[in-house]
Structure formats: structure tokens, C-alpha cells
Amino acid sequence: MHYHIYIATERKEAILDPQGKATHHALGSLGLSQVEDVRIGKFIRLAVSADSKEKAKMIAEESGKKLLANPIMETFRVIEIKEALK
Numbered sequence: 646m647h648y649h650i651y652i653a654t655e656r657k658e659a660i661l662d663p664q665g666k667a668t669h670h671a672l673g674s675l676g677l678s679q680v681e682d683v684r685i686g687k688f689i690r691l692a693v694s695a696d697s698k699e700k701a702k703m704i705a706e707e708s709g710k711k712l713l714a715n716p717i718m719e720t721f722r723v724i725e726i727k728e729a730l731k
Contacts, residue, residue, distance in 0.1 A: 647729040648693045648701040654714045654721040655686030688724075689713055698726055 656662045662684050669683040691708060695701035705723050714721035 646695060646697070646701075648695060648698065649727045649729045650691040650693055650701060650705040651724040651726075652689045652691065652705060652709055652713060652721055653686055653724050654689070654709070654719050655684050656719055660718050686719075687713075692729060698728075701726055 656665075664685040665683040668685065669680060672678075672680045672683065691705055693701045693704050695704060702723060705726070709721040709723070710716070
């Protein structure tokens with residue numbers, strides 16, 4: 646089976662996010678002061694061939710741990726796994 650797996654990464658809370666701070670400031674300047682914080686991250690889509698959805702998730706988790714996220718500075722999580730039409 647073929648799957649599309651969506652993964653989000655972002656900097657850990659303890660790590661400064663200058664792009665997020667700049668965006669937060671800009672939103673406030675636009676009158677959107679209700680936005681309390683902004684963190685900027687990455688959104689990644691993997692196309693995976695696996696025997697099951699569970700196996701596809703294991704591949705995504707391993708990809709995140711080994712390459713997609715820097716474990717010192719970033720967190721990641723699998724957002725969604727969808728069966729791909731092929």
C-alpha cells in the first residue's frame with residue numbers, strides 16, 4: 646500500500662524562534678493582538694510504501710528521529726497518515 650504521511654516539526658519551547666517572534670510582532674502591528682505566541686516550523690509530506698498503516702507510521706517515526714528533526718533543538722510529530730491513490 647502507498648501512504649502519504651504528514652509530519653510537523655518545530656523548535657523546542659526553550660529554543661529561541663526569531664522568525665516566530667518577528668511574525669508575532671507583525672501580527673500585533675496588523676491589529677491581531679489576540680495572537681499570544683507564534684512558533685514557525687516545517688511541514689513535511691512523505692510518500693511511503695508499507696504493508697500497513699502501522700508500519701507506515703513506524704517508518705515516519707524513524708525518519709523523524711534519524712533525519713527530519715534535530716532532537717537537540719526540535720520536536721516532531723506525525724500529523725496524519727492517508728492512503729495514497731496511485
